[in-house]
Structure formats: C-alpha cells, structure tokens
Amino acid sequence: MINSLFLISHSGDIFLEKHWKSVISRSVCDYFLEAKEKAGDPENVAPVLQTPHHYLISIYRGKLFFLSVTQTEVPPLFVIEFLHRVADTFQDYFGDCSEVVIKENTVTVYELLEEMLDNGFPLATESNVLKEMIRPPTILRSVVNTLTGGSNVGGTLPTGQLSNVPWRRAGVKYTNNEAYFDVIEEIDAILDKSGTTVFAEIQGVVEACVKLTGMPDLTLSFMNPRLLDDVSFHPCVRFKRWESERVLSFIPPDGNFRLMSYHVSSQNLVAIPVYVKQNISFLETGSCGRLDITIGPKQTMGKSVENLTVTIPMPKSVLSVNLTATQGTYTFDLTTKVVLWDVGKLNPQKLPNLRGSISIQTGSPKPEENPSINIGLQIQQLAISGLKVSRLDMYGEKYKPFKGVKYVTKAGKFQVRT
Amino acid sequence: MTDSKYFTTTKKGEIFELKAELNSDKKEKKKEAVKKVIASMTVGKDVSALFPDVVNCMQTDNLELKKLVYLYLMNYAKSQPDMAIMAVNTFVKDCEDPNPLIRALAVRTMGCIRVDKITEYLCEPLRKCLKDEDPYVRKTAAVCVAKLHDINAQLVEDQGFLDTLKDLISDSNPMVVANAVAALSEIAESHPNSNLLDLNPQTINKLLTALNECTEWGQIFILDCLANYTPRDDRESQSICERVTPRLSHANSAVVLSAVKVLMKFMEMLPKDLDYYGTLLKKLAPPLVTLLSAEPELQYVALRNINLIVQRRPEILKHEMKVFFVKYNDPIYVKLEKLDIMIRLASQANIAQVLAELKEYATEVDVDFVRKAVRAIGRCAIKVEQSAERCVSTLLDLIQTKVNYVVQEAIVVIKDIFRKYPNKYESVIATLCENLDSLDEPEARAAMIWIVGEYAERIDNADELLESFLEGFHDESTQVQLQLLTAIVKLFLKKPTETQELVQQVLSLATQDSDNPDLRDRGYIYWRLLSTDPVAAKEVVLAEKPLISEETDLIEPTLLEELICHIGTLASVYHKPPSAFVEGSRGVQHKRLPGSAGSGESVESPDTGSAAGVSDAPPAVIPSQGDLLGDLLNLDLTPPATTGPPPPATSGMQLGAMDLLGGGLDSLVRFRRPVWLPAMKGKGLEISGTFARRAGVIQMEMTLTNKAMSVMTDFAIQFNRNSFGLAPAGPLQVLTPLSPNQSIEVTLPLNTVGPVMKMDPLNNLQVAVKNNIDVFYFSCQYPISMLFVEDGKMERQVFLATWKDISNDNEAQFQIKDCHLNAASNKLQGSNIFTIAKRTVDGQDMLYQSTKLSNGIWVLAELRVQTGNPTFTVSLAQQTVWSNHCSDCAANY
Secondary structure, three states, X not given: OEEEEEEEEOOOOEEEEEEOXXXXXXXXXXXXXXXXXXXXXXXXXXXXXXXXXXXXEEEEEOOEEEEEEEOOOOOHHHHHHHHHHHHHHHHHXXXXXXXXXXXHOHHHHHHHHHHHEEOXXXXXXXXXXXXXXXXXOOHHHHHHHHHHOOOOEOOOOOHHHHOOOOOOOOOOOOOOOEEXXXXXXXXXXEEOOOOOXXXXXXXXXXXXXXXXXXXXXXXXXXXXXXXXXOEEEOOOEOHHHHHHHOEEEEOOOOEEEEEEEEEEOOHHHOOOOEEEEEEEEEOOOOOEEEEEEEEEEOOOOOOOEEEEEEEEEOOOOEEEEEEEXXXXXXXXXXXXXXXXXXXXXXXXXXXXXXXXXXXXXXOOOOOOOOOOEEEEEEEEOOOOOOOOEEEEEEEOOOXXXXXXXXXXXXXXXXXXXX | XXXXXXXXXXXXXXXXXXXXXXXXXXXXXXXXXXXXXXXXXXXXXXXXXXXXXXXXXXXOOOHHHHHHHXXXXXXXXXXXXXXXXXXXXXXXXXXXXXXXXXXXXXXXXXXXXXXXXXXXXXHHHHHHHHOOOOHHHHHHHHHHHHHHHHHOHHHHHHOOHHHHHHHHOOOOOHHHHXXXXXXXXXXXXXXXXXXXXXXXXXXXXXXXXXXXXXXXXXXXXXXXXXXXXXXXXXXXXXXXXXXXXXXXXXXXXXXXXXXXXXXXXXXXXXXXXXXXXXXXXXXXXHHHHXXXXXXXXXXXXXXXXXXXXXXXXXXXXXXXXXXXXXOOOOOHHHHHHHHXXXXXXXXXXXXXXXXXXXXXXXXXXXXXXXXXXXXXXXXXXXXXXXXXXXXXXXXXXXXXXXXXXXXHHHHHHHHHHHHHOOOOOHHHHHHHHXXXXXXXXXXHHXXXXXXXXXXXXXXXXXXXHHHHHHOOHHHOOHHHHHHHHHHHHHHHHHOOOOOHHHHHHHHHHHHHOOOXXXXXXXXXXXXXXXXXXXXXXXXXXXXOXXXXXXXXXXXXXXXXXXXXOOOOOHHHHHOOOHHHOOOOOOOOOOOXXXXXXXXXXXXXXXXXXXXXXXXXXXXXXXXXXXXXXXXXXXXXXXXXXXXXXXXXXXXXXXXXXXXHHHHHHHHHHHHHOOEEEOOOOOOOEEEEEEEEEEOOEEEEEEEEEEOOOOOEOOOEEEEOOEOOOOEEOOOOOOOOOEOOOOEEEEEEEEEOOOOEOOOOOOOEEEEEEEOOOOEEEEEEEOOHHHHEOOOOOOOHHHHHHHHHHOOHHHEEEEEEEOOOHHHHHHHHHHOOOEEEEEEXXXXXXXXXXXXXXXXXXXXXXXXXXXXXXXXXXXXXXXXXXXXXXXXXXXXXX
C-alpha cells in the first residue's frame, strides 16, 4: 500500500513529506525529478514510474506534484484516486491547493494526512467525517482558539464512519432546509477544418448542495432517464432502484457533493452550439501569416451563448500578432505563444470576428504544425443533452424543503482543427 | 493566523527554547510548543533531541495534544528505541479508555512504532482490541495486525493473530470485513503459499454482502480479493458477476477497474451462448469509456488496461473507436497510448475514420507523437488489407510535406508495406528516391537501401544511388552497413555487367576494413558464394521472402492471460507479469484465467482448465515416501519440490549413497541431470532432464537453458512414435520468453495414448523441441519403472497360474549382489513392483513379485536370496517376448 507522500513544487522543491510506514529517504524523488526534467512540460510527466526498489505514482494538480511511493504491487488507480482525494480535501479545507497555502497550514495538513491513511490503507476520506475530527481553519476559529485554548481537533468518535450511511453524520440541523441541484454538462468535441464533427460527447454531472435537517431520504426523477446509459453514482445512490425504476433514491451527504456523473456519447444527441469559420495560414516566404476567425451560433436551442473565449496556441516560431477583434479583447502571451480572445456574449446579429496578420521570426521556416483552436463557452438554463429533472421528493422528515434545479452547459475540451 | 508562525526562529537556539516551552505548566503553551515541534519535523528538521520532553506531554486529556504527541512518536521512536519504551504504559492505558476513539487511536499509533522491543508489549492490548465491542476499534486493530506483521512476522503467527484476523472476515460490520481482507491480502503477499485467504463459497458470500455496504476503498480490497477466487462452475460464476456488476457504476475509477478485472476473469467460465454473457459484454463498454473522461493520470492507467482488454476481447470496444481520438491538450503519455489502441481497434469498418485522424496527427507539434502516428498508418496498411492503397497514398502525401522526420518514418513503414504486399505499390519508389538526401537516421537509411536493393531492376540508377551511400561507408551505423552490403550484392546478381566494381568495393570494405564481426562474416559468406557458385548465390540471396505477419506487437497469449488476471495493478501498467518486477516475489504465483465451462473454445489452450485446477490444490509440501524412493531407484536423486523427511533408516546401496551426498543434494540436481540436447546442437538451447512418476502421472522434468545471445520464445515439444506410446499430455509450459543465460524448470506431464512403434533400445524416445529459432531433435532413454502402474498387484492365485503358464522361453535369470530382502521389498513397492508372497525354502528366502506396465503387460519375478549371502537370484517371467529388456531394467535395481 502507500508508503510515503511527497509534495513537490512546480520547480522541483520537495517541501513536505509524510510516511505511513518506515521512512523512505527523499532521495527516491530524484528519479521523479529526472523524469520531470526530461518531460519538459510538467503535465507530461508519466504518472507511474519504476525505480529499482520503489514505484512512484504521481498526480499534477494546482502546480504541485503529489508523489506517492509504494514498495509492493498496488492498484495504481487506487493510489491516483486517493491522491486526488487528498488534493480535494486540501482544496475543501483551505479554499486552495497551492504550495503557499499548504505551507501555511502544515500542522493541519499533517493531521489530515494522518487521518486519511493508516498503514497505507485509506481511513477517513469523506470530507464530513474528516471535518468532525479536524475542524477546518477559519479566522474566527483561530481567534477563538487562541483566546480560550480550544483546539481544532474534535474529541468525539466520528459518528458517520461506521453507520450504514457513512457519508452523513447524525444530528444535522438547519433552520432553512434547502436542496439545490446543478446539472452541468460539458461538451467535448473535435471539429475538423471544414466544421464537421469528428467526435463529440457530453460529460455531465449533477452537483448537489443539500442542507436538510435529520435523515431525509430523497428521490430524484428525470423526464427522460433513457438518455443516461453510462452513469457513475455517489455511493449514497441506491443502485437497485436505478436499475429497476430509473430514479435516484438516496440519503444525501450533508453539504456539497457530486450526486452523479454521466456520459452521453451517441453522436446524434450531441448538439454543437457554435460554428467556427477560420483560416490560419502561413506564407511560404516572407515570414508572416494570416488569421481570420468568425464564430456564429449553430444549435443553441434558443438560448444565448455567453463567456465565449477562443484560445489558439501558436507555433513556437511566431514572434507577434497584429489582430483586430470586432468584439471583446485579445491578448498574445509572448512566452507561451498563446492567443487568447475573450469574446463575451455571442450576438447572432453581429458575428464576432478576429482577423489580422501573424509575424514569424525571420529566417525560420514555415511552421510545420497546424495550430488548433480551443473554444470556451457557457449556456445558462440549458442541458444540451436535453436532460430534465422532473421532480424531487423527500421522505423520512416532516418539514418542507426549498428545492431548486439549475442547468448549465459549458464547453469542455472543445477544439477546432485548422 | 497560520501555521507559518511555527517556523520563526530566535537567536537563542530553537531547540533550547522549545524545551523550555514543552516543560511549561501552562497547557496552552505546551500545545503550541508541540505544534512547533511537529512543524519543524514535517519540513525535515531534526527535533529528536526533544523526545523525553514531548513524551512527557503524552499523558493528557486533551485529544489534540495527544494526537500531536503520537505523530511525533511515530516519527522518532525508531531512532530513540529506549525512550520509546516510556510510551508503552500510556498506550496500554489508552487501550482501556472508555472512549472508542482513544482506544482506536492508541492501537493505531502502537502499530506505527517500529521498534522490536516495544512490539511484545503491544500484543495483549491488540488482542483485546481485535475483539472490542466497537467496530471502529476492531477495524483499526485489523490493520494493526498487518503493521505488526511487517515488523515481526513470527510474533504475529505465534500469537495467533492471523486466525483472529481470518475470523474478522465473518464480522457483522462491512468495514471490519474490508479491513481484515486488506490486512490479510497484504500479509499474504509476503507469504505466497500461506493460503491465508482461503476462499470458499461461504466466505465469498460474506465478501459479496460486505461489498455492497463498505466504503469505496474497502470495495477495492474486496474486489481484488474476489478476483483470486476460482468459481466451481459457470452458475456460481454468473451469480458472482451479477453481484459485482453494479460496481461498474461507481464514481471511484479504481473500484470500476477492479470490478472489470473480476468480470473479465469470471466471464471466461460462462458459456458463450448464454444470454447473460452478451449482456455482460455490453455492460463492460460504458464504464471503460467513462474512465477516459477522468483526469489524465487515471486515463493513462485506464488506457494501459484497455489495451489488454482490447487484445483479449476486441468485441467489447469495437464500436467505441472515437473515444480514443486524440485531443490537442492530452498529455503526451495519453496520446501515445490512445494511438496504440486505435490501431488495435482498426478494422475495415472504421479504417477511413482512423486514417483521417492519423493524417491529422502527423501535423502535430510533438515529434514523438508524429512519428508514432506515421508508423501507425503503416501498421493500418498491414493490418487491414483493403486500406493498404489509401494508406500508401496518405504516406505519399506526408512525404510531400518534406518534414524531415515525417519523411523518414514514412519510408521505414513503406518498406514494411512492400514486404507485406510485394509487387503492388512499387510505383512509389520514384518518389521515395527523391528524398534520399534528407535521410539522416540509420533506420530510415537502412530501409531506403533495402528498397533500392530489393527493386534494383526497376530503378535505373540503382547503382549510382547505392554508390552514393558507399562513400561514407565507415561512418554509417552497423544496421546501414549490413543493409548496404546485402543491397549491393542483390544489385550485382540482378545487373552483373555494370556493377562488378561496386560489389568488389563493398566486399573489400566489409571484409578488410571493418572490425565488425557480423559485417565481416556476412561479407565473406557473400564473397565465397559469389566466387564458387553464382547460381546458388542467386537462389540464396534473391530467394522469395516470407510475407511479414499481420500484427507484430501483440502480447503473447499466455502472458496476456496472466495480465488479464492482474488488471488494475502495476503489472497491467507495465505489461509485464508481476514476477518480472515485484521485489522479493519469489513466490508470486502465475495467475491463469479459469477454463471455460461451455463448449471448447478455440482461443483457449486445451490445458487451461486443468492448470487452474492444479494451482488450486494445496501444494504438497511433503511428498509421499514412495515418490522419494522412486526417485532414488531411478538413480536420479532429484529431490521433490521441497526436501522431504529423510528416508527411513534402511540400508542399501542407494540410500547409503544418499547419506553420503547429504544436504548437498540440491546443488547436485542440475549437475546430475543428463544433458539431452547440448547447447552446441541446439543453437544455444540446452536441455537436460529426467523422467519420474509422481502420483500416477508420468512426468518429464526438464531444465531449459538459454545459452544464446537472444531471447527464446514459442517453445513446443513433440515425440516420435515409441514403444509405449508416450506422448505429451499438454503443451510445453514456458510462459515467459527465455532471456539469455536464464534457465527454466519445466515439468511436462505425459500419457501413454500416443502412437506405438517398437524402438531399439526399447526405452528410447526421440524428441523434437521447437522454439522461435529452429526445431531441434534429440533422443533420450527413460527408465521402464516409470511405466509401472499403481494397480500392478496380482492376486496370489492368478500369480501362480500365470507363472506356470509362461513358457521358459520368456524367462530370464540373473544375479544381483549386495542387497537386503526387506529393504528391497520396500523399495520395489515404491516403484510399483509389488510383493505377492514370501517363503523360506531350504534356507533361501523367496520373494514373488508382480508389476504391470502401462500398456497392460504383466511382469512376474521371483527373487531368491541365500541367507547370509547378500546375493539375489532373479527369475523373470513375462507373457511376451520383451522379457530380456525387462530383466535389464530389473537388474538396475
């Protein structure tokens, strides 16, 4: 199982280590640092590395490497999932998961890691269980603690940890009982030069924010559950009910959680909300090129497209760009060579256009690669797959909660080839 | 306020100041001080000098302070073992605390103090905690057993903790079950033969129940444990599959992949015509696709596993090609894996799409990726014949881009396409030749030279082209030099008139000016060939070449089967069996897929089922005495798997010899096994071996040693017809490729149902062994005693009657010296020669014996021993004329 964890900064500085079994010298990280050096871009470091005596399994999040060391054969996915959970927990506790924040909260971090793993076996990874044992730092609490000598470690047995519903603690109380669900869909798509869809799918999630007193038992049903043939649920969802009746029946965790994620891949169901007319070309001679991009609405179901952005990573030999945008503003990052065009809201009457010239380092040959155009966008009050919640019922408690459902569609990995 | 304040230092010396604070009377000050100590510890500062002061803070009611002190203890106990003993009392006391959280915390911390001296004190509290009324404490204690085992395995066994742990598998709380399974699995890894996780239908049922209720991590442990079980029949297999399938919808990808492993394995047992089988296949695709929308690290592991799944069961994902299309911002390691799977899934139905994608990738930024994409186009051409033409034109388009590395890759793959489809696409050669000058990589140069040589008759200026390469002959890599030599010889054979000078030049370069033995030898061979018999040379050099095979990078089927059993583990990421890289894994057992229960599947090797069955049987640690003696009688001295108890102290020549050899047996084994196939004759493969009869099965035990420089694979064995119809009962089990200087022990079970032909000598056996290099023949002799069957004891009456019936022609008599009667009787029985009766006549001991050969022939014997004279007289009688030979073999005893 997991022996040790090292936190390594973007620049290769090992700033925290934790061992759950015998101590492993941090020199083991040298293998990783070597691989990192070789990979260049930190995102390209292979997640599983083998050294003569250890296996190094790492993730890269928030400009930090979480590197775990194991000595025996373990399922790498188990380790990777766990590392992401650690990062999620830091995010949850400190509002951010960066080197600075972790250094500021070393003791809490250490206490958390100690609770999350025992002898390399995961112990408490549910955020509500952890929060009962180690309270998240808040300004108010640290002031109170210094005044009263209180501590941020709870003295009770985490009630949730052994009950049939380990994700929910007992005795939850709210004055306003509310349950909100956000259906968020991301479109992953690849469009080719001519605008035809090469590949498209929808990654959807239902995020919930449930603040209900007691032990409520909820049932969420959809207008068109047939859409969902590939789903992953939070452990609280009763799988049998889903199999037989296609409803989500569950006792919710307290607070924010991801109820379910799903995946719609059948091509005809994936609507592409915008089209992109583009032309990026480099001249054979004269070290310059031209760029012309126009974006227009395609299948938006009558909703407006907002927060439209266009990102184009230019070839390395590009020196500068001289462009004019009819709407929004654009920037060109000289080090990463990325053109970022922030369009804003898409106006169907007056289509936004970005055009102008690109200049290339004199003497360097015509770039070999074709830059790809990455689109970001958001459509409020629409789930592009057509998924709709029909009703939410609550059993087990007497009060009437406030209920709400929100839909939003975003572009995920949405790219247009040139 | 943040913890960074703990890092501020003062001039006076940090340690000194902390010491003062730790000994302060004020609780709050103490706690702050401990926090500072912990903070220093986390950044790697040495604060071990404060050990006594920190331990003094341990006895407190403040839980946070207690926890912090525990943290410190765990870190430094090892370096200060004597001090750590001071903490023991507090632990023992805390294990009795009314608060279960404190009890659990104490038992958890105890196990992390890796000091031998302390562990003994911890056994009693641990025992109590394992039976604690609170499940939280029990589940913590279960993990503690694994910790303790890591520190002192013997202690854990002596204290009976393993049994307690096994009992916890039946605990009422699912989390306790999960942790017990996790702990046992970890312990079992260091004890491969311990049979700790003894899985039977009852325990399986308990695990399946716990599976539904425990945490995601617990589910992973339970699923991985389930995967080691072999169901009794297809119905049990189906019912387990049904209960595992809901896990495919779990949000935790590790749970999903572990469930996939269980399903992939148990599916093997389901009959293919079963409806459920089809349903299951359909259910497997969506979760695998979903894994690809997770974080890139998860995607990578998922892709490596999908690569295996696609090779084993391509039908699962055959419609999901598009999810493997590469996205611009995928990390490079994900891109390369996706590309590999795309080619595996490529078929006639989707080839157009795949080719369009690959062409797109060939204009990407990353050089490695572009190269692989170009290569992939070539692989598509070779895999899907209908697409070959389109692939070639795509490659030509890419060559037109003139991007240097693209051109070079394209030429390398076009060479392979020529080898697969000769005389079809040679029209493109002209285009290739245009790019000759831009090639600077050896592989591309060699490929181009090969093409020029192979098609020299169609290239007008082939001689000029090759000559241009020849100028810098000595600067080329060996690969190019060899290729150039061959190409020029080919050219000469095709156009002898104008290229005589060129061939002279290259031959002298290769033979006289080169230090490379391969090059020199090849040069000489060509030279001799050309000078002695140009016609023969033509036949040899321009011989028709076999077409290259379809897919060259498939994982070998037996390895693939093993890897399927390891889905989700590191083995599946490396595509190597765990034995190849897990440290200290001497005992890692090779896992095999269970045999299919339905009608015989052609995919499976015929013995898969039985192999799985054998591995399930508890390994016989102590061999029966008969086996041991049987071996001795064969003068083979092969000890069975483990050294058994010393044989009973009977005297006798062989036993004496064994005593002399004493414990050195093991080292002698290999030495004593006769070499059947010397490495000289076997192109580096050496085979030595013996025969034995174990538990009624005739076995051929061989040691294969690779003394060549290259890896050997694809072993197979066959026997010629022989006197007793011996034939292999299964294929030769060489699972992994045999690397140079490696040897492997193989046991081949034999049966006697093969074709019969009388050999001379009778026990001669001609064997053919094949590997990737060649086929080799050798012959060896087996002891007849191997064929003596277990039911060779004849009824007394029958014996008498038969003895009389046999004519004197079929009798033989001879003498053996230096034997004792009882010992002889025992020994003979060990090799299935049974004593029917014993009489004493005229001061002579008479022993009547019978034995039966595997082909049903009975051999009867009379042993006469003069009392006081250790000489035997043996009379043998037999129903057939083979008695002479049998008497020979009896004489061996």
